[in-house]
Amino acid sequence: MNASFEPLAVVTAKRAIVLMLSGKAECVQAALEGAAFRSENLSIPAPSVMRLSRYVRVPYRRAVPMTRAGVLRRDGRRCAYCGKRADTIDHVVPRSRGGTHTWENCVAACRACNSRKADRLIEELGWTLEVAPAPPSRSAGGVLVLAVEPLPAWEPWLSAAA
Numbered sequence: 001m002n003a004s005f006e007p008l009a010v011v012t013a014k015r016a017i018v019l020m021l022s023g024k025a026e027c028v029q030a031a032l033e034g035a036a037f038r039s040e041n042l043s044i045p046a047p048s049v050m051r052l053s054r055y056v057r058v059p060y061r062r063a064v065p066m067t068r069a070g071v072l073r074r075d076g077r078r079c080a081y082c083g084k085r086a087d088t089i090d091h092v093v094p095r096s097r098g099g100t101h102t103w104e105n106c107v108a109a110c111r112a113c114n115s116r117k118a119d120r121l122i123e124e125l126g127w128t129l130e131v132a133p134a135p136p137s138r139s140a141g142g143v144l145v146l147a148v149e150p151l152p153a154w155e156p157w158l159s160a161a162a
Contacts (some may be wrong), residue, residue: 001028003055007154013037016047025050029153048153064136066103074136075108081117081127084110092133094119103135 002008011019017037019025021044029049037044064070071089079086086108093099096119107129109117117125 001049001051002058003052005051008052008056008058013046016050017044019052020044020047020050023053025052031153048151064103066101066106066135070136071103071106072108074103074133077108079110079113080107080129080131080133081109081113081122084112086110088114090114090117092122092129094121097121104133107133 016025020027027045027047027049028051029047031046031048035046037046068089072086075086077086078084080090088109088111089106090109090113091099091101092105092107095101099105117127122128
């Protein structure tokens with residue numbers, strides 16, 4: 001988190017320890033009771049949530065970047081056509097028919113539905129979408145939330161940013 005407690009990014013454990021040892025960040029919430037990184041002379045609690053010591057200005061990004069992982073997160077890893085677990089993305093209007101690779105044209109899909117749909121329109125198959133695909137909102141951490149599956153321990157910090 002930034003010094004103002006707004007979520008910034010998810011970093012590796014190694015990067016977190018380096019930031020803490022250099023005095024650039026402090027641990028706000030430890031990962032687990034008793035979990036720590038130890039050396040001969042030092043023991044540092046494993047951080048789950050940490051805060052930068054100084055405020056870092058983050059440039060405003062107008063649109064959330066469109067990624068495969070982002071589409072799967074937005075749709076809750078559920079197939080837009082049958083509701084089963086999704087592991088691929090599908091273009092509602094196929095690219096071969098002029099569809100674009102945008103938030104409004106991509107949905108999460110299971111392999112079976114993606115293969116059965118192929119390069120056809122959903123109207124040709126008689127399928128419907130329960131929810132129209134749209135770009136995700138930037139609230140609750142924006143890009144951070146799309147990057148990884150948030151841990152339950154992060155919920156108080158993410159809801160405060162919303």
